[in-house]
Amino acid sequence: MIRKTPKLFLGFFYLKTGGIYLSLFGFILGWWLLFQPVTVPSFSSSSSFSVMSENLKITSFPLNRDTVLEKLQTIPESIKLTTAQYDISFSVQDHRGNTLTLSKPILRFLPQTYGSAAILMTLLPPYQIVAIPKAMRKEPHIYPQKVMEQISTDSHRYNTEKIYLQKPELALVASYSDPATLQVFQQQKIQLFYLDAIHSIEDIYSVIATLGHLSGKPSSAEVLIEHMQKIFFSLEDTLHQKLNGKNCRLLYLYSDSLTIPAKNNLSYDLLIRLKKRGVDVLLPDDNISSSHYVKVTEKQILEFNPDLIIISTSHPSLADFLLDKNPRLHRLPAVKNKRIYFVNNSFQNSPNQYITIAYFDLIKSIFYDLEKTSQEVS
């Protein structure tokens, strides 16, 4: 049998100098083990983990609760006001209905969702955030790049050991998180907190408030919510003044197909807000709006006859493709008069404070269109 074996496959092993290979393997293994950093294990978690951190060259941020607390003590009093300690224990419910009871704030967070990561980056210093979703790093136009650079780890499943070494206390996960990863977190004694049902602006406020409580910074969270509310109020107030009783029919489309946002979509909530402020928006019926997107037909759009079209896209050239695919839309006055505006898709569904920019984009398009119309009239 051995003689039949092609040299290409197993010939390497058939040489009679097996001892040489065995020694070579022993040497490689020895070399491998030699270069593994050796640390002495200890029951005192702080010393053990700090030694590990040196080996991994993660010295830019502390790795355990004690060192985070130490660092917090160096913060000036004026900022410390927002890092309140709890006098009594309190309970918070996650989006699955699980109750988490806390007697002290969480100091090391592992956000697995965009929403929670972005909010925590605003509320907390970077060393309290263990990792962020990898895809967030590809969107420096939304999320603060300097902060992201200080958080070196990605909250991805291939980083289980790296995350374990940084000892997070609470993982902010979603129902769609990988079950195996969630099980590993539970085994690592990381508490799971589900935060994934963010379908409206109110949901975002609620998540910010929850994260504020969890991190011991309820006042910072309140300030952030208030700031968002003021932005919305200010934008809507200006819109009200600009509209001044004028009729404005708005069609909001996605660039890949003739679809409009549905009930579980954050853009839907923004459009509802616009509708309440006097903008006539094409929205799906309540009884069929349970998903994220709903298809509309050319006929429906022609009947609606929008004054302006806002297309949510990652690239404006896709919109041309959409219009080419649906030639009947060229009959619309909005298309004929080039009253088509583009908004950045990545902001439009931000389940965090950056949703304010999405709203700003929408209102800016309406302002621009109103100005264009008034110039044409004059």
Added chain:
Amino acid sequence: MKKTLWILVFFLCAISIVLLTYGEAPFVSTLLEIPFSFHPSLNTWNPILHERIPRLIILISSGASLAVAGAVMQSVLCNPLASPSVLGMSTGGAFFVLIVFLLGLQNIFFLIPIGAVLGSISALFLVFFIARYSGNKTTMLILIGISISLVLASIQGCILYAIRENWHLVQIITEWSAGTTYDRTWTHVHMQLPLAIVGLTGVFYYINAMNLLATGEDTAKALGIDVEKVRFLLFLFVAFLTGGVTAAVGIVPFFGLVIPHIIRRISGPNHQKLIPLSALTGSCVFCCLDFILRYFKMYFLSIGNLSAILGGIFFLILLFSQRKKTSLA
């Protein structure tokens, strides 16, 4: 034979040591911390004990399971291009797991593995049930198996199309079906290892019967083999092996086809050599694939993807070299 087996065992030990030592957490200190991980007041999770060892067990048993399952299918169906997917077992397992995901039960543990095993066995029973009314010949079994596989794959496609707006779910199903060895825990070992042990023991028990079956159904019958019973039991063992892999790793295409095909060329058709060599080679290659992915940080690929790419290319090379040899002769 013995020498080859020892070489493979040696290689498997070597790659196992490499896999156990390689990782973010330093090896020696983590190894020394293992006793402390049993301390109730400390964090009980240890990278070696709870991540690397279970993953290694899964890699070894998955590689062996897939290679042996492929070898059995190729022998019993007398077709060197057969694999567990021929009788719809892989697709059946994947289909049931998809249902678990659709019902939102994926976080209830053991339901994914149970779904995978049940799916594999259900697909096998369905194929046998239909084949019973069609003469139960090998050719009919293969054709019915391929049809069932195609139907199940089409239904899966329809379901994925229907839920395309729920991109979170589509993403997690895609990730699972690509076959992955990340975040494997003792739970996965508990689900797969018993199935692998039962499946492999069963196959080893019927090695002589497989040798007789390879001579043809009529000859085997004449030599006193209950062909239908042996064939069904072997397929059942293959369902255990395939279901176990689908549960622990996901879908790994081509592996069950290529490894036994190569080993058959090297060792010949004698199952007493073919089965153990396939099991060991399968384990070694599967461990190597995992190490390649980790060492080169190829996070954009899963072990299922890598197996499909390398297996497909290697298989094409084998086919063309065979054709060249035939034409020269």
